Each structure stands twice: as C-alpha cells, then as structure tokens.
Amino acid sequence: MSELATKCLIIGSGPAGYTAGIYTSRANLNPILIDGVQPGGQLTTTTDVENFPGYPDGVTGPKMMEDFKAQATRFGLLTISGEVTSIDFSKRPYMVKVNGGGHVIAADTIIIATGAAARYLGLDDEQKYLGMGVSACATCDGFFFRKRPVAVVGGGDTACEEAIYLAGLASKVYMIVRKDYLRASKYMQQKVHDNPKIEVLFNTQTMSLFGTDMLEGAHLVSNKGTENENEFDIAVDGFFLAIGHSPNTAFLDGAVELDEGGYIKTAPHSTATNIPGVFAAGDVADPVYQQAVSAAGMGCRAALDAERFLIENE
Numbered sequence: 001m002s003e004l005a006t007k008c009l010i011i012g013s014g015p016a017g018y019t020a021g022i023y024t025s026r027a028n029l030n031p032i033l034i035d036g037v038q039p040g041g042q043l044t045t046t047t048d049v050e051n052f053p054g055y056p057d058g059v060t061g062p063k064m065m066e067d068f069k070a071q072a073t074r075f076g077l078l079t080i081s082g083e084v085t086s087i088d089f090s091k092r093p094y095m096v097k098v099n100g101g102g103h104v105i106a107a108d109t110i111i112i113a114t115g116a117a118a119r120y121l122g123l124d125d126e127q128k129y130l131g132m133g134v135s136a137c138a139t140c141d142g143f144f145f146r147k148r149p150v151a152v153v154g155g156g157d158t159a160c161e162e163a164i165y166l167a168g169l170a171s172k173v174y175m176i177v178r179k180d181y182l183r184a185s186k187y188m189q190q191k192v193h194d195n196p197k198i199e200v201l202f203n204t205q206t207m208s209l210f211g212t213d214m215l216e217g218a219h220l221v222s223n224k225g226t227e228n229e230n231e232f233d234i235a236v237d238g239f240f241l242a243i244g245h246s247p248n249t250a251f252l253d254g255a256v257e258l259d260e261g262g263y264i265k266t267a268p269h270s271t272a273t274n275i276p277g278v279f280a281a282g283d284v285a286d287p288v289y290q291q292a293v294s295a296a297g298m299g300c301r302a303a304l305d306a307e308r309f310l311i312e313n314e
C-alpha cells in the first residue's frame, strides 16, 4: 500500500476530469487523477465526435480522450489506474482509498468527475441475455452482429448515433421508441430517416426478450393502453439499450448531497458541493446538457473553484 498526498484529487477521466487536470497542473496543485473503471470515460465507446470545437474534420472518441490525457500529462498530471472505494470526509485533508494499487491519498480538495453509466429498462430478460445479445454499447459490441438484425431502444441522440453505427454492420436496425417522435437533434433525426436500413417503431415498448441460449428476438407492444394496442415480435440477434444514463455516485455512500435524479447538487454559479473543498463536474453533476464540451467547461470551473478554495483556506 502506498500513501500519497495532493492539493487536488480528481476522480474520473472523461472530458471534465482531464480538463480539471490540465488547469490544476498548470496551477501547480500537483493533482492526481484516478481514472476509474472506464479510463477515458464514455467517449471511449463513441464513434465520431463532430461537435467538439477544434476538430474541424471530427475525431473519434478514443482519440479525443488520448489527446485530453496527453495535454494534461504534459503539465504534470499524475494518473493512477483504479477505482475510489471510500472517502473519509470527516476532516481535511480527506482520506481517499483507491483499489488496484491499494493507494491511500490525502487530498486537500477533491473534484468528482465520475460521469454516468448506461441505464437499462429493468426487464429480467436484460440480465439473462446480457453479453448474449443484450448490450449498452454499440461501438463495443456491434461487430458481433455483422449482417444480422438488431434493435436499439431509445429516441435520443445516443440511440440515433448507435442505430446509424449499427446500420453500417447489421442487416437491419429497428429503433424502438416509446413516444411518437425522436427526441434527438434534427441533424441526427435526418441521418436516421435517410438510412434505408433503419426502421423506427414509434409508440412502441419492450415487454420481454426471447431466445434459447442467445437472444433471438423481442416481444413488443405498440400503442400501449389505447384501443389500437398491438403486441408483436421482432427477430433480432442484438438488443442495444440507449435510454440515457445514471450518475456514478455510489462510492460517495450518501455523503455528498444529490438531487432527486441522483445528480450531485452544486451551489449556484459554482461547482461546490455541500462538503467544503469538494467540487463536482461533468455528467455526474449535470442533468441537463451532458455534452463533452460542457463537461470540459465544468471541469475547468471546478479546477478554478478548487484553486480559489485553497487560496482562501490556507
């Protein structure tokens, strides 16, 4: 076990975490970043990112996160692989336990940038067929469904992006959308509409999944609760969830105040949480925007807030 100390510990390695890393290292706070279960965050499972400023031709998610890391490392950010298992918030410096290397880190300030994880519908069958056809990451698992029919659940930008990606591999892509419209941006809606391999099933929900060992299909209902209610099956080998995300806060064990949606609450015009010297940035604290660029912006703000906190409290 090793004992380390830092003026600023950053938890999470997405755009918010690495941007906080760039700012805090340039401010000589000798920051340490814990990279978590999915180093690089959710963008490492995305295909093309076309809306992050500074990349006129677009960039892949993994490449962009490599660039973030390289930029932060250049200024001295120390990145540690592992997951935070517990934090003693009773006094400063806060004592943070990290599994993997078994580190204990004394942190004067903490920036929580742990992002969010994919949500599931809550059907028992999702667990039954997880890894046997059910997935929440098209870019990770789409390859296994080449020339086979698949379904994507959801009507947001993620669902559209996944459907378009899968259409490049699969024989057919159903989008299962519970409302009569797509919530996604007009641009993504158009791309879905223009893709002949994608069929959007509006007003449709999933009742159950079936298959002997591997997934073979989904049992759906359209117009649920109306006089036109209609149950039917689609034959699909892959079933991809794209219905939003839940913030990753379990490791905080209730110590940091959350809102009713489970996102970390921050003070108005600040990234400060209810615990002095603890700040939050990115999707874990943002139920509204959830963009790479807004997460990066919030990471910058958290770093500046931490720096000011240290000046005022030392």
Ligand code: NDP
Pocket: 050, 051, 121, 153, 154, 155, 156, 157, 158, 159, 161, 177, 178, 179, 182, 183, 242, 243, 244, 245, 288, 289, 290, 291
């Ligand atoms: P969203 O919350 O935007 O969309 C979730 C979708 O899943 C909605 O269509 C929602 O339906 C549906 N849904 C939620 N729960 C259920 C359920 N239980 N059963 C069936 N359907 C359900 O999440 P996204 O992950 O798509 O996007 C999150 C944010 O990230 C957004 O701000 C989005 O713009 C952004 N984003 C941007 C991208 C880009 O610009 N390239 C790419 C990906 C995401 P309903 O509409 O009925 O609520």
